């Protein structure tokens with residue numbers, strides 16, 4: 001069972017992933033994120049780079065679908081998402097969870113560590129907020145919460161900790177709760 005706090009964070013995450021706001025997550029949501037990224041990075045439709053970015057973002061969706069474990073599924077509703085998250089991420093076996101966290105961390109670094117220096121700068125983190133249309137004003141507070149050693153960058157270790165806290169922690173003060181911006185306004189179902 002998810003706690004109320006865990007459920008609120010997971011609904012917040014679902015709402016972010018449901019980019020086109022139709023109440024389910026599907027491939028179209030992910031290509032929308034890719035399109036935003038191309039605008040941010042000055043990449044025009046029809047170019048090789050454009051196709052590469054759209055396909056790398058939609059691969060995140062294929063990966064998520066594969067981990068939800070239903071190959072016939074073309075979209076996931078909020079209930080399906082919460083059920084999956086409960087069974088595999090929050091209260092599942094450690095090995096499934098470890099794979100999931102690793103995929104999320106690698107996915108974020110693959111997409112947003114633009115200069116390839118193995119850390120996420122504030123600017124790169126803002127790109128994540130812009131691409132997913134998360135309210136930009138929360139990015140600074142979120143970034144400071146993720147940057148545990150306060151060196152101005154998010155390392156892979158710091159991101160792993162944040163991802164773990166975001167998905168699993170039941171502590172309202174856990175810093176990782178802020179990974180995707182302001183989760184506190186979200187009510188449970």
Ligand SMILES: [Ca+2]
Nearest residue numbers: 018022024025
């Ligand atoms: Ca959608």
Ligand SMILES: [Ca+2]
Nearest residue numbers: 113115117119
């Ligand atoms: Ca970087």
Ligand SMILES: [Ca+2]
Nearest residue numbers: 147149151153
């Ligand atoms: Ca740091």
